[in-house]
Amino acid sequence: MTLRTLDTLGDLSGKTVLLRCDFNVPLKDGVITDDGRVRASVPTIQRLIEAGAAVIAVSHLGRPDGAPDARYSLAPVAARLAELLGSTVSFATDTVGADAAAKRAVLSAGDVLVLENLRFDPRETSKVAEERAEFAALLTAGVDAMVSDGFGVVHRKQASVFESAQAVPSAAGLLVAAELDVLGRLTETPERPYTVILGGSKVSDKLGVIEHLLPRVDRILVGGGMLFTFLAARGLAIGSSLCEMDQIDTVNRYIADAAERGVEIVLPTDVVVASQFGADAEHVVRSVDAIEDTPFGASGLGLDIGPETAANFAALVESSKTVFWNGPMGVFEIPAFAEGTRAIAAALTRVDGLGVVGGGDSAAAVRTLGFDESAFGHISTGGGASLEFLEGKTLPGLEVLGW
Ligand code: ADP
Ligand code: MG
Numbered sequence: 001m002t003l004r005t006l007d008t009l010g011d012l013s014g015k016t017v018l019l020r021c022d023f024n025v026p027l028k029d030g031v032i033t034d035d036g037r038v039r040a041s042v043p044t045i046q047r048l049i050e051a052g053a054a055v056i057a058v059s060h061l062g063r064p065d066g067a068p069d070a071r072y073s074l075a076p077v078a079a080r081l082a083e084l085l086g087s088t089v090s091f092a093t094d095t096v097g098a099d100a101a102a103k104r105a106v107l108s109a110g111d112v113l114v115l116e117n118l119r120f121d122p123r124e125t126s127k128v129a130e131e132r133a134e135f136a137a138l139l140t141a142g143v144d145a146m147v148s149d150g151f152g153v154v155h156r157k158q159a160s161v162f163e164s165a166q167a168v169p170s171a172a173g174l175l176v177a178a179e180l181d182v183l184g185r186l187t188e189t190p191e192r193p194y195t196v197i198l199g200g201s202k203v204s205d206k207l208g209v210i211e212h213l214l215p216r217v218d219r220i221l222v223g224g225g226m227l228f229t230f231l232a233a234r235g236l237a238i239g240s241s242l243c244e245m246d247q248i249d250t251v252n253r254y255i256a257d258a259a260e261r262g263v264e265i266v267l268p269t270d271v272v273v274a275s276q277f278g279a280d281a282e283h284v285v286r287s288v289d290a291i292e293d294t295p296f297g298a299s300g301l302g303l304d305i306g307p308e309t310a311a312n313f314a315a316l317v318e319s320s321k322t323v324f325w326n327g328p329m330g331v332f333e334i335p336a337f338a339e340g341t342r343a344i345a346a347a348l349t350r351v352d353g354l355g356v357v358g359g360g361d362s363a364a365a366v367r368t369l370g371f372d373e374s375a376f377g378h379i380s381t382g383g384g385a386s387l388e389f390l391e392g393k394t395l396p397g398l399e400v401l402g403w
Contacts, residue, residue: 003180004171004402006047006147013052014109015144019044019173020160022150022381023059023077023114026364030076034367037152038080040381044149044173045085045112054107057081057114058095058139058160059150066122068094078114089114095121096138104142124159136163149173152382154397155389161397172401175381180403182356182378183389191321191353192218197313197344199224200327200361203247208391209326210254218320219264221313223305223329223340230255230267237292239273241302266316270306272330272337277301279334304330305340313340314347321353325362326387332365341365349375358386 009017021041026033041057048055062072075091082089089112092100103113118124123135136159140146146168148154153161154176164170172180194217198206203226210220222230225242232243233251258265268288274281275296284294285306294300305313310329317323325348329340345366348355357363357376360383366376373379380386388395395403 002402003177003398005177006044006171006173009145009147009169009171011051012048012145015053016104016107016142017048017053017055018140018143018146018164018168019048019055019057020146020148020150020153020164021057021059022152023057023074024061024152025077027061027071027076032076032080034364035080035084036363036367036373037381038077039084040175041081041149042084044147044175045081047174048147049110049112052109054109055112056104056107056143057112058118060119060124060153060160061117062119064117064119066119066125068116068120072117072119074114074117081112081114085112087112092116096135118160125156126159129163132157132159133163133167135159136167140164140167143168146170147173148397148401149175151176151179151380152385154382155385155393155395157396162400165397165400170401172398176398176401179380179382179386180389180398182354183380183386185354186322186324186356187216187390187392190216193320194322195219195221195316195320197221197223197317197323197325197329198327199226199329199341200359201225201242203229203244203251206327206387207247207250207254209387212391213324214254214258214261214263217263219266219316220258221266221316223268223309223313223344224327226327227268227271227305228302230265231288231291234267236289237298238302239292239296239298239300241291266313268305268309269312270308271302272304272306272340273300274303274337275300277303277331279336281336283336303334304337307339310340310343314343317344317347317355318350320351323348323351323353323355324390325355325357326359328361328365332369338365338369342369345369345371351377354378356380358390359383
């Protein structure tokens with residue numbers, strides 16, 4: 001089966017298109033702090049406008065409790081979208097209520113209307129299929145086609161993602177198609193050597209990816225909070241560092257499986273050990289077998305990979321043809337513990353081949369550390385969705401588009 005692309009929808013001139021976007025941007029006091037996801041939606045919107053369609057763009061934002069909540073309004077997104085498009089964008093203060101109906105009624109070719117946050121209606125994420133179908137029927141009423149372009153939500157069976165795509169002719173937008181093109185290259189015939197870098201806080205979040213990638217990759221570099229569960233599995237003392245004791249058996253199983261397959265699991269040789277968690281913590285570099293051998297003793301905690309490890313990881317990344325990176329190497333939100341993440345990001349920009357960043361915090365790290373996004377082969381807009389794709393799971397929002 002192949003993904004239905006925009007051209008399968010035929011001539012869209014004079015038609016009305018429901019466009020599922022992922023406008024789930026970070027907001028601070030009603031101001032968008034990172035508009036990456038709004039910008040990512042622009043090519044598809046422009047394509048639809050040029051084709052002569054009227055566009056009704058919908059999305060969720062945050063986790064409101066199935067009821068209107070001004071903190072999660074999409075109004076700032078509609079305003080930002082208007083700036084990016086350089087044209088007027090209308091905004092409805094509800095999704096399937098009176099205001100949306102009035103604004104839909106006056107839409108004409110080339111117009112863009114943004115509806116309020118879909119999750120203000122509990123039917124969007126309802127566990128009951130009939131309730132989702134009912135909401136989808138209202139969203140798609142009077143609509144000629146549905147375009148799915150919110151890659152960050154394709155792993156969710158939700159009304160605007162799944163049932164809406166069943167209700168009317170539907171296809172993937174340009175962003176979803178581009179994401180699949182790149183992620184597909186990571187799972188099908190990646191050029192070797194293929195290196196995967198995993199970090200972030202919880203090893204249990206990443207075990208599925210490790211399992212699925214083990215048969216395909218040459219090496220896995222382990223950093224972030226999860227590295228300490230690996231060190232503990234090797235019997236090393238890790239002080240007060242993050243550790244998931246209940247995952248140690250699983251980690252040992254993966255280490256054995258990797259050895260059998262000839263996949264190298266590369267662990268850090270040094271780490272940055274801090275006196276406590278915080279921006280003003282004292283910190284020192286120690287080799288991984290001496291984490292408790294600091295003035296902080298057993299209360300010391302590892303918050304970043306050390307400089308020797310960063311240099312070693314960077315060299316392995318740069319000598320690879322395909323690299324997938326998920327999960328920061330340390331607590332990058334605090335400058336003192338951001339150097340490992342910075343070194344890996346820099347190495348990724350120098351890969352002679354395909355270098356992909358996946359994961360919400362990893363993508364945010366790359367941007368907040370000041371890297372130019374265009375220096376990377378690809379930065380995935382979907383954290384959970386890209387991981388589930390790499391785990392080989394069936395994603396409902398893609399299946400419904402013929403994938
Ligand atoms: P992603 O969203 O890219 O998949 P995760 O959500 O798995 O990444 O992990 C991101 C978080 O991991 C960051 O907030 C970072 O501070 C945290 N982290 C990284 N290294 C450590 C560490 N050594 N100890 C505690 N937290 C860590
Ligand atoms: Mg995260």
